[in-house]
Amino acid sequence: MKEMNLYIDESGNLGTGMGRYFLICALEIDSNIKSSIIKRAGRVICRFKEKNNIPKITELKGFRLQDDKRNELLDKILYKGIKVRYIVLDLKQTTMLLKKSDDKNACFNYLIQLIVKQIICEMPEVEKINLFLDNRSVKIGNRLSLKPYLYNKLVLEQLETKTKVNRIEFEITYLESESCYLIQWADIIANSLYKKYNSNDASFYKKIKPFIVFESKFPSRNFGK
Numbered sequence: 001m002k003e004m005n006l007y008i009d010e011s012g013n014l015g016t017g018m019g020r021y022f023l024i025c026a027l028e029i030d031s032n033i034k035s036s037i038i039k040r041a042g043r044v045i046c047r048f049k050e051k052n053n054i055p056k057i058t059e060l061k062g063f064r065l066q067d068d069k070r071n072e073l074l075d076k077i078l079y080k081g082i083k084v085r086y087i088v089l090d091l092k093q094t095t096m097l098l099k100k101s102d103d104k105n106a107c108f109n110y111l112i113q114l115i116v117k118q119i120i121c122e123m124p125e126v127e128k129i130n131l132f133l134d135n136r137s138v139k140i141g142n143r144l145s146l147k148p149y150l151y152n153k154l155v156l157e158q159l160e161t162k163t164k165v166n167r168i169e170f171e172i173t174y175l176e177s178e179s180c181y182l183i184q185w186a187d188i189i190a191n192s193l194y195k196k197y198n199s200n201d202a203s204f205y206k207k208i209k210p211f212i213v214f215e216s217k218f219p220s221r222n223f224g225k
Contacts, residue, residue: 003031003128004119006085008112009177009186011062011194014104020092021197024111025190027182028083028119028213037081041181044076059178062191070192070204077185078211084189085115085214088197093222109149111218117154118214120168128169134183135174147172 007029012022029037045060052069054060065073089111091098098104116129131146150170158165177183192204217223 002123002126003130004123004126005029005031005034005130005132006115006119007132007180007182007186009134009183009190011187011190012089012091012198014089014091014098014107019198020090021194022089022091023086023190023194023197024088024108024115025084025086025186025193026115027186027189028085029081029182033081037079038182040079041077041185044073045181045184048073048076057178060184060188062188065188065191067203070188071207073188074192074204074207077188078208082211084193084208084212085118086190086193086212087111087114087216087218088193088223089218090223093219093225105145109146112146113150113153114216114218115214116150116170118216120154124166126168127166128171130171130173132173132175132180132183134177134180134187136177 005028006026008024008026010022010024012019014022046056048054048060048069049056049058060073062070089107094107098107112131116131119129120126147170151168154170155165155168175183177187189208192208195201195203196205
């Protein structure tokens with residue numbers, strides 16, 4: 001079975017007054033190397049904390065990192081086998097669509113779906129996609145809706161346009177980010193990419209770019225205008 005793993009986190013806020021952009025980042029890791037990457041993630045985070053006298057129980061967050069420490073971590077995180085996918089939303093162009101919590105849940109699901117859809121287009125042989133998300137960044141109602149939403153959009157709806165449709169299993173796991181080092185990696189990368197859009201600082205984007213396999217701006221027609 002061809003199986004793919006996505007560790008997902010975001011930077012920004014799906015609301016007004018918190019910056020113009022909202023970015024979702026997914027670290028794509030093939031199941032063949034998943035166990036070794038998980039071990040590496042733990043070593044990188046733990047050694048960084050020890051070197052910088054950070055308590056073991058303190059979770060690393062991208063927005064708290066100074067530039068030199070961010071670069072130090074990115075040099076360790078950006079490792080062979082790591083692929084980065086991200087989509088950035090222009091809130092100025094979509095504010096009218098995000099007035100209610102249900103609107104925000106729907107938007108979050110839609111952006112995740114765009115990332116997953118691209119994987120399926122690139123790898124039609126994939127049979128299972130595991131998504132790991134930060135428990136604190138996903139609303140309770142959204143946890144119940146994401147899995148059926150992905151199946152409806154990416155499997156059932158394809159029956160109307162394609163003669164052959166592969167059944168794909170979606171497994172959604174919600175984790176506490178402080179106990180999942182790969183979600184912490186996704187947070188650091190998401191925040192580093194976010195700086196390109198929110199602070200006009202592309203220095204970290206340039207470091208990450210060789211590992212980016214998919215990037216998208218939404219809505220594409222009016223993004224940044």
